[in-house]
Amino acid sequence: MSVTPDNAVRTYLEQHRESFLDDLAEWLRIPSVSAQPEHDADVRRSAEWLAAKLKETGFPTAEIWPTDGAPAVFAEWPSADPDAPTVLVYGHHDVQPAALADGWHTDPFEPVVKDGRMYGRGAADDKGQVLFHTLGVRAHLAATGRTTPAVHLKLLVEGEEESGSPHFRDLVERHRDRLTADAVIVSDTGMWSETTPTVCTGMRGLADCEIELYGPDQDIHSGSFGGAVPNPATVAARIVAALHDEHERVTVPGFYDGVTELTAAERELLAELPFDEAEWLRTAKSYGTSGEAGHSTLERIWARPTAEVNGIGGGYQGPGGKTIIPSSAMLKLSFRLVAGQDPDRIEEAFRGWVASLIPAGIRHEITFGAATRPCLTPLDHPALQAVTRSMSRAFDGQKIRFTREGGSGPAADLQDVLDAPVLFLGISVPSDGWHAPNEKIELTLLLKGVETAAYLWGDLAGALH
Template sequence: MNADDSVRHYIDAHTPLLVDRLAEWVRIPSVAGVPERRHHLTRSANWLAGELRGVGFPTTEIWAGAEGPAVFAEWSGSPDAQTILIYGHHDVRAVKEENWDQTTPFEPVLRDGRLYGRGTSDAKGQIMAHVWGLRAHLSATGRSAPAVNLKLIVEGEEEAGSPGLAGILQDHRGSLDADAVVFSDTLLWHADHPAICTSIRGMLGVHIEVYGPLRDVHSGAVSGPAPNPALELSRLLGQLHDDKGRITFPGFYDDVEDISRHRRAELAALPFDPQDWLTRSHTRSILGEDGYSVLERLWERPSLEVIALAAGDPIGVQRAAIPSMASADLSIRTVAGQTINDVAEQVGRWVEETIGAGYAYELTLDIDNAQEPYRTPDCLVLDNLSKAMAQGFQTPEVGRMGNAGGGPAEMLSSALGAPVVFFGTGLVEDHWHSNDESVRIDILKAGAATLAFLWDELGRQD
């Protein structure tokens, strides 16, 4: 049996155990940003540390973070081999249990080739692909240690914006030296057409509160001359985009890099069918900035979304009162060329110049938890990942894609002086951050095989 067959045979034979172990981990409700769940983050970290010791990692440690603990592990058997740092996270997004139909969020069920539960795809499943990819690598090669030196940092606060990661990187810098980082918190393009993510967008969160009356006031007493903050906030939000789908902050696009001809060709080479996209993404229709394809809008152009909106009496019995305050949360995604500080200044100027007379406001820009965009440079690990992914997914060709969301890739690269390459096992239809999150087991298996082949491929470079 050759190495390729040995890897697949091992993963096939151990698929029930892979699913069982992932399900056990998912049952730990390690929700970020919820104080009453914080102890579950510690349980989740300890669970993963035990799993990594079971694989064979001689060093596993729990590092404190600002909102949740991180797990560090190291298996460095050869001073001459490359050192790869794997990044991921074990915290998960908050849930609205009443919206889940397949199961309750932390009672995973296997149905029609998918495992349902919060964290199955984002991102506990991606870490388990690493665990079983390494097991398969060791089994197929007969090695007692990986062909490369491996380190892992799996944080417990990514869904809260990684507020403690910079401190962790600084405090433990000496333990984190690596030749490259494999960042596993991203999506694939399509189950039948895998592609390597080579860029992610940055992210800035914005909260705005608009104030009208000094208190909620009965509309029958003051309606007409009274300022209504819900109307004013609606007017502001209605001006965020122009009729061509462009964001209206002055200077916003000045530093946005043009999409290169090569990048346009990479994205155009990915199979795209509008109806398939609408079916998988559940987005009803296709809108956005004129002059760009859907994939260019997703991965190479900036965006702005309203993700929360509140005013008046959204629930319960209405009081027929003009609200004293209306609020909105915005998520701004930035791209190459832009910086978070510049965008924050543009937002502040725009609100100050656009808010109507008779209103007060408060603007909060979450600079501390913002993330800069990142693009993977050409490097040996990227080339080897492309080969390993073609082998793992049994396809003659692997495309190139981006990631519409963000992540601390630029922070990792800057702090460690190493390139970041992306490999994830998620799909848009996995419903990250939404109800009925799930992961395809066959994609997890292909991902594990990819990683087994990657360690072997990198080991041959020495």
Template sequence: MRGRLSSPTVSAERDFIAEHRDDLLADLDQWLRIPGISAQPEHHDDVRASAEWFADAARRTGFPTVAVWDDGPWLPAVYAHWRSDDADAPTVLVYAHHDVQPVDPLELWHTDPFDPTVDGDVLRARGASDDKGQLLFHLLAVRAHLAATGRTSPAVNLTFIVEGEEESGSPHFEELLATHRDELACDVVVVTDTGMIAPDVPSTVTGMRGMVSATVNFHGPDLDLHSGVFGGAVPNPATAIARLVGALHDGHGRVQVPGFYDDVLELTDDERDLFAKVPDDAADFLGVAQSRALSGEQGFSTLERIGARPTAEVNGIAGGYQGAGHKTIIPSDAFVKLSFRLVADQDPAKITRGVQEFVRANTPDGITADVEFEGDGVRPCLVPLGTPAYEALSGAISEAFDGAQVLPTREGGSGPEAGLQAAVQAPLVFLGVGLPDDQIHAPNEKVTVPMLFKGAEAAALLWSRFAAVGRSALTGG
């Protein structure tokens, strides 16, 4: 059934959402109370409860096919599908996750992390922004889409895959994708696990960085030695690990891992021009970071550094005595934890080999090095500008923001998006409404409630836009 309702405001979709805002907040209040922390085994029953809650919410919305997938080593994921009545409708796969981060340190929270509180436009709870709030607005969006268009089914075949292990690094997600390949076949993917620049600056992510993580262990003497007797005569692992860290960057902030920049897809002049339009207030950025200075690779803006350039960071370093006072030793062991964020066209396997070469070159005689990598790494993901899928998405966001220009950004973090895109072989776009100060992964996580309603409106508009573009154009066929 087709048609469109008249609206005294911008859109019928917006009217419906305005009339049903309390529905979204009431559902969020229930769901956010479930502490589905995937990283902590004692909360795995809560992860299941979280999956079952969303599955029930999808059924209440009208999805005729809903299942909790627990038929593999992964924690429970949710699958929902609603087939369009239009035979030639494109199929859209919406990706999100329902698990949440640990809440430690609990004492830094101003409120109970699993007792949602609303203060004006701010809703505070673990998962409010990442990712329950951003997923749940889609259910309101489906209802708004149907009401605004007068349809009894979506304009697209709509599929949801809601992962339960994203906050644990998605260790089994690619296996889940392989197991359920047929159910997840699609023409375009919409990821709803990112953010925008500011409430009044609509934007969409056009890239996620990949990642390689490693722990470098240095072993020197087979026992701690007296520094007065042996100091200056045998190699010190703590000193050696510090020198390795010091060699990681040159004086211009460039990473010194061999071949690190060989495959980096550089920003085009047009992309840099668009990046330059993004508001970039150093004071605001430093305030959110609670830092006192900017740093990084020279020749690039802060926005480019955190989204479009690869990086290397020291996540932890230790060796020898850590207690009060002093203990004059040459420690037997030292270690450093490193993470490398990758951008488009960089291959985690090649970076892994480069890191091994870098460690060999910076391991002195008398020190034994062991490098432990966290899995195979995460591949980077890039959304080309100007594709039909990107234009449909940016058009829907622009309409939800009253015609404002939608700016492209790059997400500095990493996720399973590249693996998802490779598995389904479909173009991918990002619809997220989190804000930089949402404090995701930190105490006092929050979401700005009006942003959730903007997200719902953009999603409600997007399904009709994808249908108008058609399957062939979306897939490039």
């Protein structure tokens, strides 16, 4: 298959570029902040705006799907070819809070185009990356002379991603029949940089828990009793300290069972990325690296499972001293999981391991939250190769490299409920300022996203057959 750009696509994009950017600006003016109840009506208005725009684009079906929180938008454009594979695009239409006082140079909800960038809350996360699919599918049709896409195309655009997607799993399960797909395309991530286009191939999963440790019935005097009864804060600390060995590997028995190890080829590909550790540390606002021995920083955050303390507390934390043995202590821990790990088995192993560390006289309780599974698409997966080829065409034949995402997200729910591979298509770059003041999107890259989408449906139709 060719990786040369398509003149018909590029011509179409040039012709429709301005009205597309006007559309985006109009959508960005709706402050769809899902975390702020005063914007509930705006979030609904945002969903309605998108549904109308998708109808106008040509989607025969575009519906508002209510949830127990903010509404999602679902749209569907069947292919005339009944044997065409089905692709579901995921994105979100809600945005992070934003206010001029946070350091914005212009009103976050009055988009401004300057120096080839559009500034505004949601420009990159995620309205810009959702909307490129409208012009993308139109360009696909225009360039190929088709009247329907080469794939059965579905879109699911939720309204609560910035609030932790509390109703997303439920939504997907309720509508499982209408959401069936052969592949999921997540348009809510980014690339390495302007000059290094990349495709994300997976996200880590997440399991988290809280441990309560109970010692004496009340705080007791450390002079009268110190050194003779177990201290729950000490036990909490010993659990944390025992969680890693001297190579910073997690010691919970079986934790690494089933882990999909990086192949030598994958490690080489990661090592090729122009990683600047000093720059990365600035992003992490940190002053040193550490982690599992034998792995680079990128491997540690993308491809290795981890255990972190998110919170620890016990005893007196106010000013000055208080000579007590605390009555209780608390730990919040989370595990990032990678492909091949089973959250249920890890929870079970962890519970047994913690119990083995609890001395007589201390009682403990462990509560796990709902786990998010990891997702990972192998580099040789045909759909991933189609995404890479389409992106390379849009990027003038540049080599597309691979990244992963260290965090965890609702994409995994789609993978699990729909039993479909998840692919990531995003053209945002780290400087776009997600969740920060002066969020922007590079218009050149935004159009590369449109162009990638324009090539993708034809390529995927072949790849998934």
